[in-house]
Amino acid sequence: MKLIENQTFDGERALYGSRDILVKDCSFAGPADGESACKECAEEKVQHCFFNLRYPFWHNHGLEIRHSEMTALCRAALWYSDHIEITDTKLHGIKALRECGQVTMRGCDIVSPEFGWSVQGIEMEDCTAESEYFMLRSRQMHFKNVRMKGKYSFQYIEDAVFENCVFDTKDAFWHAKNIVVRDSVVKGEYLAWYCENVTFENCRIMGTQPLCYCKGLRLLHCEMIDTDLAFERSEVEATITTPVLSIKNPYAGRITAPAVGEILVDDDRAKGEILIQGKNGGACCCA
Numbered sequence: 001m002k003l004i005e006n007q008t009f010d011g012e013r014a015l016y017g018s019r020d021i022l023v024k025d026c027s028f029a030g031p032a033d034g035e036s037a038c039k040e041c042a043e044e045k046v047q048h049c050f051f052n053l054r055y056p057f058w059h060n061h062g063l064e065i066r067h068s069e070m071t072a073l074c075r076a077a078l079w080y081s082d083h084i085e086i087t088d089t090k091l092h093g094i095k096a097l098r099e100c101g102q103v104t105m106r107g108c109d110i111v112s113p114e115f116g117w118s119v120q121g122i123e124m125e126d127c128t129a130e131s132e133y134f135m136l137r138s139r140q141m142h143f144k145n146v147r148m149k150g151k152y153s154f155q156y157i158e159d160a161v162f163e164n165c166v167f168d169t170k171d172a173f174w175h176a177k178n179i180v181v182r183d184s185v186v187k188g189e190y191l192a193w194y195c196e197n198v199t200f201e202n203c204r205i206m207g208t209q210p211l212c213y214c215k216g217l218r219l220l221h222c223e224m225i226d227t228d229l230a231f232e233r234s235e236v237e238a239t240i241t242t243p244v245l246s247i248k249n250p251y252a253g254r255i256t257a258p259a260v261g262e263i264l265v266d267d268d269r270a271k272g273e274i275l276i277q278g279k280n281g282g283a284c285c286c287a
Contacts, residue, residue: 001045010034010053019043028053054093057081065089070096072111091115113150134169151188154179170207173198192217211236217253224257229264231255236272247274 001020010030014037015021022045028037029052036055038044043062051070057063060081067088070077074093078084082101089108096112097103103122110129116122119138126145134153135141141160151170154160158177165184173179173192182201191210192198201220205227211217212232219238224230228245231238235252243259250272258277 001043009037012036013039016040021045022047023049025049028056051077055079060084228261231272233267233270234272250274 001022003022003024004026005024006026008027008030010032012034014028014034015023016036017040019041020043021041024047027050029050034053036058037053038056038060039058041060044060046065046068049068051068051074053073054075056074057078058080061083063081063084065086069090070093072092076095076098077091077093078096078100079098080100084100084103086105086108091108092111094112095114096110097116097119099118101120103119105124105127108127110127110131113132115129115131116135116138119135121140122138124143124146129146129148131148131150132152133155134148134150135157137156139158141157143162143165145164147166149168153167153169153172154176155171155174156176157179160179162181162184167184167186167188169188171190172186172188173195176192176195176198179195179198180201181199181203183203185204187206189207189209191205191207192214194213195217197216198214199218199220200222202222204223204225206225207227209229210227211230211234214234214236217234217236219240221239221241223242224240224244225242226245229248230244230246231250232248233251236250236255237253238255240255240257243261244257246262246264247255247260248264249267249270251269252272254273254275256275256277260274260276263274
């Protein structure tokens with residue numbers, strides 16, 4: 001493996017098409033303002049590097065990035081690449097990851113609108129993210145200990161597991177399919193509308209009008225805080241451990257909760273059952 005160390009690159013396609021290289025303690029910045037520094041590279045390792053120019057990693061195969069920084073000027077950093085491992089790295093440019101496959105991220109700090117679109121196979125652990133439209137239309141995802149803030153996250157995703165995560169978001173998981181969210185906090189209005197086969201297990205759900213127009217929805221031992229007009233037109237099986245402000249027109253299934261402030265049924269198709277579980281084990285069927 002060829003070592004490239006302690007150098008500054010600012011030209012167009014500085015390392016284009018390189019193979020089997022270790023790029024260490026290098027800076028990609030300067031007045032020439034060149035793009036696509038590492039485009040079409042393969043089996044490349046990058047350590048302790050600084051990226052301040054656009055489109056550095058496009059069409060790469062076999063890429064390892066550690067302890068590096070991509071600034072806000074490093075736009076669209078990783079596109080159309082596969083077998084990527086990113087560790088302890090800042091990704092602060094817009095659209096930093098798109099249409100990539102087999103991605104692993106650990107200990108990363110992401111500040112990137114429109115991050116992670118159409119990714120096939122991604123594992124993310126111990127990361128933080130600020131983004132809008134985060135992970136749109138991605139598949140085969142496994143997130144652990146991820147904290148994310150931003151609107152319109154995880155829309156149209158499929159086949160994903162989230163564990164021990166905290167999401168402060170809005171309109172999350174719309175049209176999502178085959179998802180498990182476990183031991184996590186999801187805060188934000190209009191959660192998971194139009195989703196299919198989504199399960200929340202041991203989660204805290206916060207915000208107005210969650211979980212409407214859903215099919216195959218399951219909640220297992222979840223808290224629902226400040227949630228009103230929940231489950232409208234949804235097919236749902238839910239065991240809720242906290243009082244719910246209001247439930248409206250569940251179409252099918254059973255919802256069990258210790259209390260419901262208001263039950264609204266004004267649709268003849270609303271056949272869902274709402275079971276109020278008393279402190280002493282008694283129950284009252286309300287719909």
